[in-house]
Amino acid sequence: MLQVGPRNLITDVDGIQVGNAQDQRLRSGVSVVLCETPSMASGDVRGGAPGTRDTDLLDPSCRVDRIDAICLSGGSAFGLSAADGVMRWLKERGRGVAIADAIVPIVPSAILFDLLNGGDKAWDWPPYRELAYDAAGRAGQDFALGNSGAGMGAKAGNLKGGLGSASAVDAATGLQVGALVAVNARGYTTMGDMPQFWAWALEQNGEFGGLPPPARGLALPVSHSRADLAHDPADVARSDPRGNTTIAVVATNAVLDKASAKRLAVMAQDGLARAIRPVHTPQDGDTVFAIATGKRQLGDDPFALAELGTLAADCLARAVARGVYHAATLGAARGWRDVFGRG
Numbered sequence: 001m002l003q004v005g006p007r008n009l010i011t012d013v014d015g016i017q018v019g020n021a022q023d024q025r026l027r028s029g030v031s032v033v034l035c036e037t038p039s040m041a042s043g044d045v046r047g048g049a050p051g052t053r054d055t056d057l058l059d060p061s062c063r064v065d066r067i068d069a070i071c072l073s074g075g076s077a078f079g080l081s082a083a084d085g086v087m088r089w090l091k092e093r094g095r096g097v098a099i100a101d102a103i104v105p106i107v108p109s110a111i112l113f114d115l116l117n118g119g120d121k122a123w124d125w126p127p128y129r130e131l132a133y134d135a136a137g138r139a140g141q142d143f144a145l146g147n148s149g150a151g152m153g154a155k156a157g158n159l160k161g162g163l164g165s166a167s168a169v170d171a172a173t174g175l176q177v178g179a180l181v182a183v184n185a186r187g188y189t190t191m192g193d194m195p196q197f198w199a200w201a202l203e204q205n206g207e208f209g210g211l212p213p214p215a216r217g218l219a220l221p222v223s224h225s226r227a228d229l230a231h232d233p234a235d236v237a238r239s240d241p242r243g244n245t246t247i248a249v250v251a252t253n254a255v256l257d258k259a260s261a262k263r264l265a266v267m268a269q270d271g272l273a274r275a276i277r278p279v280h281t282p283q284d285g286d287t288v289f290a291i292a293t294g295k296r297q298l299g300d301d302p303f304a305l306a307e308l309g310t311l312a313a314d315c316l317a318r319a320v321a322r323g324v325y326h327a328a329t330l331g332a333a334r335g336w337r338d339v340f341g342r343g
Contacts, residue, residue: 027119164323271316
């Protein structure tokens with residue numbers, strides 16, 4: 001029997017902690033997923049404009065198969081320096097790959113574009129290392145959604161984006177799955193001008209508003225114009241629209257090898273497709289990481305990994321909707337609750 005975890009957060013997965021740090025003036029932030037012990041991981045990149053660090057080593061053909069943390073950051077390419085702050089925090093605690101007398105923490109990372117959201121980006125040195133160090137120090141089981149961490153300055157189509165999370169537990173097997181996502185998509189997370197999320201059919205316990213499905217016979221939007229997909233009127237005139245990106249982590253307590261973790265990340269990408277339309281566009285850098293903490297055997301069922309991947313995709317779709325649902329208006333980016341007068 002499947003049920004939502006006690007927190008409905010990725011930290012319902014044994015061995016996972018999350019820390020966030022954000023700056024209201026900057027309108028940006030960092031989210032850190034810490035593994036309590038080195039954990040198997042892989043990743044999958046689908047967007048046409050990704051910004052990542054150390055994702056090549058997550059390929060099953062590469063040597064390193066366990067990581068210490070994953071870092072999600074705002075700041076576009078400037079935000080890739082956030083991983084340095086996480087590495088410093090881990091190294092101070094003796095955590096990382098030991099190579100002779102050296103210790104090298106393994107921290108793959110991905111970034112989203114939030115440079116044009118009205119925040120003060122007039123820095124001398126990008127502040128993301130310090131934010132990430134702070135976020136790592138704050139890691140724990142509970143954390144805020146919406147305008148938090150990497151979701152602080154995010155947008156999602158015509159709405160304020162944010163940080164979302166969700167979980168599911170199989171009571172029969174003890175397997176756990178969770179997702180964390182910073183939603184900064186060019187596409188819509190809601191059905192056109194309606195308040196219903198594309199992920200509404202997957203909602204658990206009213207976690208993103210508990211709205212009914214659209215009225216029978218109501219035509220749903222099948223596409224959006226260039227003007228609809230612009231985050232602000234100025235975007236319409238740009239021949240090269242600015243980048244976006246939805247970046248995410250899915251985690252499980254299952255024992256997986258690196259190839260299976262890769263497949264989990266690939267299948268989890270379908271969660272973005274269930275919750276965002278369109279997705280994986282040339283302007284997005286959509287990236288999903290997968291972590292397996294190895295606390296519970298998956299079993300010999302040949303379909304077990306497929307079921308786990310399906311569950312991860314559903315969790316990620318729910319997390320996308322929760323991130324937007326909890327996001328508050330910030331500057332010109334209006335929150336879902338303000339737009340639709342609900343929640």
